[in-house]
Amino acid sequence: MAKLFRAVIMGPPGSGKGTISERIAQRFGLTRLSSGDFIRENIAANTDAGVLAKTYIERGLLVPDHVMTRLLLPRLEEMTRHSWLMDGFPRTLAQAEALNSTCDLDLVISLNIPYETLKERLSDRWIHPASGRVYNMGFNPPHVQGRDDISGEPLIQQDDDKPEALVARLRHYKDVAKPIIDLYKSKGILHTFSGTETDRIWPYINSLLSTKIPSTSQTDTQCIPMP
Numbered sequence: 258m259a260k261l262f263r264a265v266i267m268g269p270p271g272s273g274k275g276t277i278s279e280r281i282a283q284r285f286g287l288t289r290l291s292s293g294d295f296i297r298e299n300i301a302a303n304t305d306a307g308v309l310a311k312t313y314i315e316r317g318l319l320v321p322d323h324v325m326t327r328l329l330l331p332r333l334e335e336m337t338r339h340s341w342l343m344d345g346f347p348r349t350l351a352q353a354e355a356l357n358s359t360c361d362l363d364l365v366i367s368l369n370i371p372y373e374t375l376k377e378r379l380s381d382r383w384i385h386p387a388s389g390r391v392y393n394m395g396f397n398p399p400h401v402q403g404r405d406d407i408s409g410e411p412l413i414q415q416d417d418d419k420p421e422a423l424v425a426r427l428r429h430y431k432d433v434a435k436p437i438i439d440l441y442k443s444k445g446i447l448h449t450f451s452g453t454e455t456d457r458i459w460p461y462i463n464s465l466l467s468t469k470i471p472s473t474s475q476t477d478t479q480c481i482p483m484p
């Protein structure tokens with residue numbers, strides 16, 4: 258059986274994590290995991306953690322670490338036979354440490370995108386709230402303006418994506434991401450990609466992953482349940 262591959266993608270809001278992880282999932286057959294999608298599924302299913310998470314998201318806050326780890330780590334532990342790429346987790350050092358004690362990551366992709374580019378992209382970002390599908394009016398517009406391609410339901414612009422909220426969000430990202438990035442750097446698994454266009458960054462990510470994702474293996478790795 259092929260050796261499993263576990264990766265995380267990090268970057269400020271609008272840096273292209275969702276867009277790039279979708280491409281990676283398609284090209285390399287990894288399962289794409291998104292903390293935001295996972296929370297939305299839990300909210301829709303009315304689980305205890307979902308109900309709790311909702312109270313934070315509605316106030317524009319990060320979900321507390323213990324709720325996030327309770328939601329996500331059991332899911333990762335189940336994925337003993339899948340290679341995966343995680344988008345949106347870890348978002349704090351405490352989450353990174355919890356993930357660390359659960360499984361060994363092979364690689365972390367960090368996206369480093371200029372502020373002006375993020376601002377332009379997010380002011381053009383529209384989402385379908387029920388599914389989390391993301392559109393950009395210039396880069397990947399919906400087939401019908403203002404409507405989700407699959408359900409036909411209306412798209413919305415999140416308050417968070419409006420320019421007035423963005424400066425604070427980016428500052429917050431920088432503060433909390435720095436120690437996580439330092440941790441992964443010290444483990445020798447961090448790969449940073451800088452640029453203003455996803456299509457120009459993608460070939461570098463593609464060639465890095467082509468060298469890292471093995472097609473055959475000697476061992477099977479597992480996420481170990483937390484004590």
Ligand SMILES: Nc1ncnc2c1ncn2[C@@H]1O[C@H](COP(=O)(O)OP(=O)(O)OP(=O)(O)O)[C@@H](O)[C@H]1O
Binds near residue numbers: 270314348352
């Ligand atoms: N790892 C996490 N820790 C805490 N809260 C989280 C985490 N991941 C998601 N959330 C919560 O869920 C919400 C939606 O997350 P999601 O990643 O879909 O969108 P986002 O915050 O707009 O991110 P981005 O703009 O970078 O794609 C977040 O705003 C946050 O409240």
Ligand SMILES: Nc1nc2c(ncn2[C@H]2C[C@H](O)[C@@H](COP(=O)(O)OP(=O)(O)O)O2)c(=O)[nH]1
Binds near residue numbers: 269270271382397
């Ligand atoms: N103009 C332009 N827009 C881009 C590019 N790459 C991604 N986008 C769009 C898609 C989204 O509407 C928005 C943010 O991308 P995303 O993949 O949702 O980012 P993230 O918040 O998950 O990190 O920017 C890009 O290279 N150019």
